[in-house]
Amino acid sequence: xxxxxxxxxxxxxxxxxxxxxxxxxxxxxxxxxxxxxxxxxxxxxxxxxxxxxxxxxxxxxxxxxxxxxxxxxxxxxxxxxxxxxxxxxxxxxxxxxxxxxxxxxxxxxxxxxxxxxxxxxxxxxxxxxxxxxxxxxxxxxxxxxxxxxxxxxxxxxxxxxxxxxxxxxxxxxxxxxxxxxxxxxxxxxxxxxxxxxxxxxxxxxxx
Amino acid sequence: xxxxxxxxxxxxxxxxxxxxxxxxxxxxxxxxxxxxxxxxxxxxxxxxxxxxxxxxxxxxxxxxxxxxxxxxxxxxxxxxxxxxxxxxxxxxxxxxxxxxxxxxxxxxxxxxxxxxxxxxxxxxxxxxxxxxxxxxxxxxxxxxxxxxxxxxxxxxxxxxxxxxxxxxxxxxxxxxxxxxxxxxxxxxxxxxxxxxxxxxxxxxxxx
Numbered sequence: 078x079x080x081x082x083x084x085x086x087x088x089x090x091x092x093x094x095x096x097x098x099x100x101x102x103x104x105x106x107x108x109x110x111x112x113x114x115x116x117x118x119x120x121x122x123x124x125x126x127x128x129x130x131x132x133x134x135x136x137x138x139x140x141x142x143x144x145x146x147x148x149x150x151x152x153x154x155x156x157x158x159x160x161x162x163x164x165x166x167x168x169x170x171x172x173x174x175x176x177x178x179x180x181x182x183x184x185x186x187x188x189x190x191x192x193x194x195x196x197x198x199x200x201x202x203x204x205x206x207x208x209x210x211x212x213x214x215x216x217x218x219x220x221x222x223x224x225x226x227x228x229x230x231x232x233x234x235x236x237x238x239x240x241x242x243x244x245x246x247x248x249x250x251x252x253x254x255x256x257x258x259x260x261x262x263x264x265x266x267x268x269x270x271x272x273x274x275x276x277x278x279x280x281x282x283x284x
Numbered sequence: 285x286x287x288x289x290x291x292x293x294x295x296x297x298x299x300x301x302x303x304x305x306x307x308x309x310x311x312x313x314x315x316x317x318x319x320x321x322x323x324x325x326x327x328x329x330x331x332x333x334x335x336x337x338x339x340x341x342x343x344x345x346x347x348x349x350x351x352x353x354x355x356x357x358x359x360x361x362x363x364x365x366x367x368x369x370x371x372x373x374x375x376x377x378x379x380x381x382x383x384x385x386x387x388x389x390x391x392x393x394x395x396x397x398x399x400x401x402x403x404x405x406x407x408x409x410x411x412x413x414x415x416x417x418x419x420x421x422x423x424x425x426x427x428x429x430x431x432x433x434x435x436x437x438x439x440x441x442x443x444x445x446x447x448x449x450x451x452x453x454x455x456x457x458x459x460x461x462x463x464x465x466x467x468x469x470x471x472x473x474x475x476x477x478x479x480x481x482x483x484x485x486x487x488x489x490x491x
Binding site for chain 2: 131158159160162164167168171175176179180182183200203204205206207208209210211212213214215216217218219220221223224225226227228229
């Protein structure tokens, strides 16, 4: 498979990249150093990009070429009550989760039967005090993917929305570390790939 | 009641304002001319503002003072397949629906027992081809309100999420007019107010 892992310098993206060793791997992330190291480790091609910039996203997807599998493991976390949420926090969250997904989906090239995977969130876990910005970004992303699904099916491309429980990655650093019982990234990656690559591909995969 | 109607120069906001005649009414919208005319008609105070600007929203909410009822009848519609969606369309949609709601909720002052009302969307109606941007904005707004609900309950304020069927307003103009069977705005306003003002206040009102 020709596979593009976005956010591959993150904990989940890195675990996905490692689990996909042996495929033709294109790895993207914002930090060129760690990205190069990961690419050497797993035998992939490093393509650094900031996906919140549409032109960068477009260039990346042209360079990666037609894909069988695209994994959007991109995002940030943050916490603030509404009364103290600066505009930057909400806009940054929307940009990281939703606008990057839009740029990617708009410009990606796929092979027939390809799968494009996005990560949503279980509503009861995120629709809680101090998480309005994060919940909005994930809720917006889920709705976006659901609306886009039929458009892409016409191209023969399957959009898969994955909901994961907490995964022990750096995403949690701004929140003081992952919650107890968080999945190891390697375990999360295995479960995601097993589910996403099933036949027929699922529309929503709850891990 | 001290009532603030946001988006009151729109079809739904105007109908809500007319249905609330007799209360102490504060009316906001972006177009000063129609806003003034409406304010004269229903005996309210016109407060023009662009709520996508946080400082304007803050100034408006300070001028309106403590509220018993806030109605966020703000939004735009638009249609484009993902492959042809310009960044402006998605960002404009998020700004109109979600960032305005955030600015309002962040700076609003309420009396005890107040209700703040936001308009979501039935997922099956909007998660359809060519509506990904609109669906994302409404999905983001719904998740945001759900996450914020408990924060505001601690202040004694009830957030109400309303889902309406299509209403025959100018929102549909960019899409070629409202669909058949769309509710008249007056009828929609009556149903919204009846539901929102019920005791106890609903969390989600499906009209």
